Amino acid sequence: MLWLLVAGTLAAAMDAPVPGDLTSALAREASGDTSGALVSVEAVVQAWPNQALPRVEAARLLLKLGENLDRAEAHLEVAAAVAPENPRVHYLRGLLWEERGQLLRAARSYEQALFYRASYEDARFRVAGLWASLGDWLKAEMHYRLLSRSRPEWVQVRLQLIRTIEEQGREADAEKELLLLRSEQPGNALVLRRLAELYERTGRPQLAAKVRASLEPPAPPKKMRPLRPSRR
Numbered sequence: 001m002l003w004l005l006v007a008g009t010l011a012a013a014m015d016a017p018v019p020g021d022l023t024s025a026l027a028r029e030a031s032g033d034t035s036g037a038l039v040s041v042e043a044v045v046q047a048w049p050n051q052a053l054p055r056v057e058a059a060r061l062l063l064k065l066g067e068n069l070d071r072a073e074a075h076l077e078v079a080a081a082v083a084p085e086n087p088r089v090h091y092l093r094g095l096l097w098e099e100r101g102q103l104l105r106a107a108r109s110y111e112q113a114l115f116y117r118a119s120y121e122d123a124r125f126r127v128a129g130l131w132a133s134l135g136d137w138l139k140a141e142m143h144y145r146l147l148s149r150s151r152p153e154w155v156q157v158r159l160q161l162i163r164t165i166e167e168q169g170r171e172a173d174a175e176k177e178l179l180l181l182r183s184e185q186p187g188n189a190l191v192l193r194r195l196a197e198l199y200e201r202t203g204r205p206q207l208a209a210k211v212r213a214s215l216e217p218p219a220p221p222k223k224m225r226p227l228r229p230s231r232r
Contacts, residue, residue, distance in 0.1 A: 025040030041061060063096060063099065103134060104134065110130070138168070161177065192215050196211040
């Protein structure tokens with residue numbers, strides 16, 4: 001009985017890829033040789049075809065290179081069957097569907113990635129942008145709001161959040177968010193321009209002009225003419 005357990009353990013070990021193999025393959029990407037990294041990773045896939053991690057890395061590299069989306073999809077199908085709860089698999093599927101122009105399908109894949117890892121910021125950022133592009137401003141707002149809470153310093157996300165709020169006709173809420181952002185980053189020119197644009201769109205040109213004036217650099221001090229020596 002003991003030899004059966006030992007044999008089973010050895011068989012499982014033989015089915016698992018050696019971490020060093022994949023590390024060496026990905027080191028080629030770090031050195032700038034992404035195509036070479038793909039060749040090496042796919043060699044690992046051939047050696048261990050039923051392992052999820054090499055499949056995930058191969059799909060990622062194919063997407064990075066913009067090559068053979070069908071092969072990337074095949075890798076991800078195997079990875080999803082082996083590791084259905086791996087959020088990276090669903091994230092990469094989202095990228096794949098985006099490349100193919102299937103935005104709704106991509107959004108659902110990103111949502112699945114977030115289901116398994118709520119802190120997956122890349123997936124949340126991309127799905128927020130997709131829902132916005134699809135005109136679902138409420139879903140976009142939800143994701144941008146969650147991102148802005150976890151990363152309040154991420155100005156671009158907060159500006160996108162403000163846009164989704166305004167697109168829903170909630171100008172007062174959008175203004176409140178912009179004023180809060182300005183108070184935190186008073187010298188941010190992009191924030192000030194967005195605030196001025198909001199005032200212009202809502203029929204408040206004087207406030208817009210005041211904000212735009214704060215964007216102009218202060219006038220240089222006037223040079224005084226030197227006094228001539230007195231003849232007295």
